[in-house]
Amino acid sequence: MTEKAADINETIKHLKKNYPRTHIALNFTTPLELLAAVILSAQTTDAAINSLTPALFAKYKTAQDYARADAEELETIIKRSGFYHNKAKSLIGMGKTLVEKFGGEVPRTMAELVQIPGAARKTANIVLWNAFGKIEGIAVDTHVARLSNRLGYTQEKDPVKIERDLMKIVPQDEWGRFAHLLQDHGRAICIARKPKCGECFLNDICPSAFKGT
Template identity: 40%
Template sequence: MLPKNTSESKKRQSSPSFSPTPEYVSRIYFLLRKEFGDVNSPLQYSKDYEFAISVILSAQCTDERVNQVTPILFKELPTLESLASAPLKKIEKLIYSTGFYKNKAKSVSGFANLLLNEYDGKLPKSIKELIKLPGIGRKTANVVLNEIHHISEGFVVDTHVKRISKKLGLTKQTDPVKVEKDLMQNIQPEYWMDLSLYFIFLGRKYCKAHKTFCETCILRKECPSSTSPKD
């Protein structure tokens, strides 16, 4: 059941700046859940390490493109051992269309080697350990923990999440690290995993970077940045 839309709604409508309450966050969560249902990463994979590599390749690249590239990559190099021993030129050729292919090839090769030799091929279960792997930063580590281990140590912050969370009044920051800190402070931990994906889907469907569709957005009555009438 959705928390009641109390006087906080009127406060949001009259002021662009407010302190988000747990009730407000819960309403956002359940409205987005109603819109998008159960969510998982759109990246396709069959093995845990394949997912991590897919996330590495997704930097500055669409999920759709990554999903076109990875089946070929993992068919040509079907094991962690084959990825670790493959010449960089071969990896570069296979992932070329994802962009920044030289740096990504180095990350994929380094990731495969370290995961194989230091972690026995198994993805670590903490951000602290994951970020030791080449190509894995804090955001990627959060994504991997959420999807593979169903653990939420933090809040995934990409460009969509950064934009949406600011519009919703959940942060005033622009630096991803500071945005994540605000989100972890303002959002109940049990919502972290799903809300990060919900914000991404919301950003792709309604709240695009260059155009918003407030009139049809599920959060039009809640969002303090909405241009749609609240009543």
């Protein structure tokens, strides 16, 4: 944490007040759908992924379906997600790993989830919290990384190191929700290029307020 940082408890209180219905932006109905959606969401928007997953989920319903998928056919469905060649490989690899190591089911521990192609700690944290209600860490995406730096909670750029800093100061029972709160605020107010500090309910405690950093 930097020398001057927003009070974490005040930040959480204000975020919860302003985003009372915070939840994951990706659409899913099963742990497998969520895992696939999170893998696809790398370097693109959740809205873009939500626009293509209905067709994906209609065709690929099980881990076996992904494991046996034709790469070109899969790429056609997910092309709008960007980097679709690599993402198709990850989804097929995901299916094969789930079938070969986990009986075709999405595992429920961090140690197991990070063995899946395309699934690092961020993906594992998202799946654990949103699919199983389990908390093992804090999912650090671009919004969480940006706001954590602006609020003074870390000076790190690496997601794993940012997560480590946040886990030291965020109450553990808030870890799962905290990421979603920062994501909501990052989309609405604390945007990447020009944060709307004049509209921000955290500007009286944020060390970066009105600086555009």
